[in-house]
Amino acid sequence: MTQQSDDTAAYTPPAVWKWDKQNGGKFASINRPIAGPTHEQDLPVGKHPLQLYSLATPNGVKVTIMLEELLALGHSGAEYDAWLIRIGDGNQFGSGFVAANPNSKIPALVDHGTASPTRVFESGAILLYLAEKFAAFLPADHAKRTECLNWLFWQMGSAPYLGGGFGHFYAYAPFKMEYPIDRFSMEVKRQLDVLDRHLAENQYMAGDDYSIADMAIWPWYGNLIAGNLYGDSATFLDTQSYTHVVRWQQEIWQRPAVKRGRKVNRLAGKPSDQLHERHDASDFDLRTEDKLNPEG
Ligand SMILES: N[C@@H](CCC(=O)N[C@@H](CS)C(=O)NCC(=O)O)C(=O)O
Secondary structure, eight states, X not given: OOOOSXXXXXXXXXXXXXXXXXXXXXXXXXXXXXXXXXXXXXXXXOSSSEEEEEXXXXXXXXXXXXXXXXXXXXXXXXXXXEEEOOGGGTGGGBHHHHHHOTTOOSOEEEEXXXXXXXXXXXXXXXXXXXXXXXXXXXXXXHHHHHHHHHHHHHHHHHHHXXXXXXXXXXIISSSOOHHHHHHHHHHHHHHHHHHHHHHHHOSBTTBSSOOHHHHHHIIIIIHHHTTOSSTTHHHHTTGGGOHHHHHHHHHHHTOHHXXXXXXXXXXXXXXXXXXXXXXXXXXXXXXXXHHHOTTO
């Protein structure tokens, strides 16, 4: 391993990059430069048509919020089984998961309610799939639908700068480097300003109605604003100064479906907020970690 003591040390890339398994960082043990399964492992299938394989990261939470919102709206067909994928243990590289998502990332959804099972991967595609399946949280009017999709795709393109860029170098890299932290802080603050200016004039991302665009953006930028991501990053980025994003974040946080969706497949935080697997609506009352493991 070539360890730099600080970011001023020079690095000359070799002619051909080689995989150094010891290159450090929080996710070094699961990162690898090749795709495909590492082991045989079928995915479990529960009683509902919709089977979700996920973890409560911001990308995972988008989908559980959407499913809980659909159920709150009375779409009983949105009942789902949520299975836990422990990405730190490499569950995403099991053969069953790779068949559901060849990209080996949570979330992945399999709909057994179609003539043959439909796999859906990429959180944005899952939100769109569910919105179309249930005709909900996506405006029917073409212009409004386009605006909703503008913001959905904005999130899919922007969040990797927040997570893979800023979050990685601010919180997870093996040592602090000024250049990437500067570069990605500047970009994330620019993104927050984009949101702030838009939310100054719109209640929700797609206008007057709450939609899948809000569900995609809130788990990332709402959690960042609320100080739930990457240590002291909310202070570092002065997120409270984006007052319209703060208003929007708080409004969405009041939604019961958001509070429920955030708990599903969660492995960290208060035990009462962790519902490792969800197979029934009653699980929120009966099967959170404080109930299943009262001794901790
Ligand atoms: N663009 C993808 C990103 C999904 C993603 O990055 N998932 C992460 C957790 S948030 C993951 O599964 N990481 C495991 C790995 O990289 O091996 C989406 O929105 O679904």
